[in-house]
Amino acid sequence: MSIFIITGCGDAARTNTSSSKRGNVNTNSDFKLPLFPFPPNASVDYPIDASLITNQSGETTFGFVDDRLKQALGVNGYEQVGYYAVAGGFVMTTATEQFESTGRPAARNRFSEIQSPPSAFSVEFWSNALKGKTGRFRIIAFMITNQNFIETNETPSYSAGRNLIVGGAKFLPTEMRSLPFTGDHRCLALIYEYGQDRRTGEIKYVRPGTLAAKMHLNSLLNALK
């Protein structure tokens, strides 16, 4: 994780701390979210239409956005998420999952590193039979921020990406849930893609990604609509 540069300011960023006690139960109201690697340097990213995550009949808070995103993730089988602080907002990450060449999650061993052949009745199986299988892994993160940023060439290793789910907080802290999601805030979906080297088996970061961000997010966007 040493390759990440942390920058931050604003209300939400003040909840950041480098001394968050991982593995400890924190019942205090001043719970600090761990910092998200910044700039994100994702393989691909996609701005989520604000109308999909904002409250159409009242004020939108971080809590509302959190609930909307969690609902869409839940529908799509993402049971585990991790929360991080970022300048001007927060980031919600999913666990590492395997996905198919179409962007859909792998039907078998989705959240495992064990690679099982897809169903013989799937297009993926016959495509692999002719062209060979490539192990594909991804982490999806939603960054809610009112800060702009410039990316760099630094890229996260597979272990760093995989640890995002372990290192994140389980819930969005109460004091952050009440913060307003203003017109300045954006929701950016970040996709961190990793591909397995077919010869060596090593899992490497892929940037830019092999698929358009929208293909990764298709079912999530449908759930938000």
Next chain:
Amino acid sequence: MTMTRGKYIIGSLWGIGFLVLFILMTVQSVYVVYEDRTQEAWEWFTPNILPTIGLIVGIFIVDWANPAPTAAELSNPVQINPLLVGVTFIFSLTHLAILLIIILIAANKAPVTEIFSSLKSANLPLGAIQGLVTLTLGIFFKKI
């Protein structure tokens, strides 16, 4: 059942099976499914099919090279027990099906080391069924 009909049934099965597998292996080689171990893949594939298809093609060539059958031979063709044809067909189909399934499943694995461990793990069942295929084919073609 006449011997000629039996030979054509078994020959057709092996001909179609060989073509399907050969084309599949060729496409996989073009797409570099086996990375830098393509030759090793073919070295695994050829002993599993070439001896049998070679035997069958050889028999057909000998048949075609022979002079046309006489009127007496045509009116009284050599007969073969249909059960033998059936057993040979089933063993042959099993062998070809195992070969096809293994190649398809192996290509769905990554990295390449996993592909080859799958291919090699199939050697035992393939060896066993190939023994039975060779036995039945031997009896079958001995009756010529």
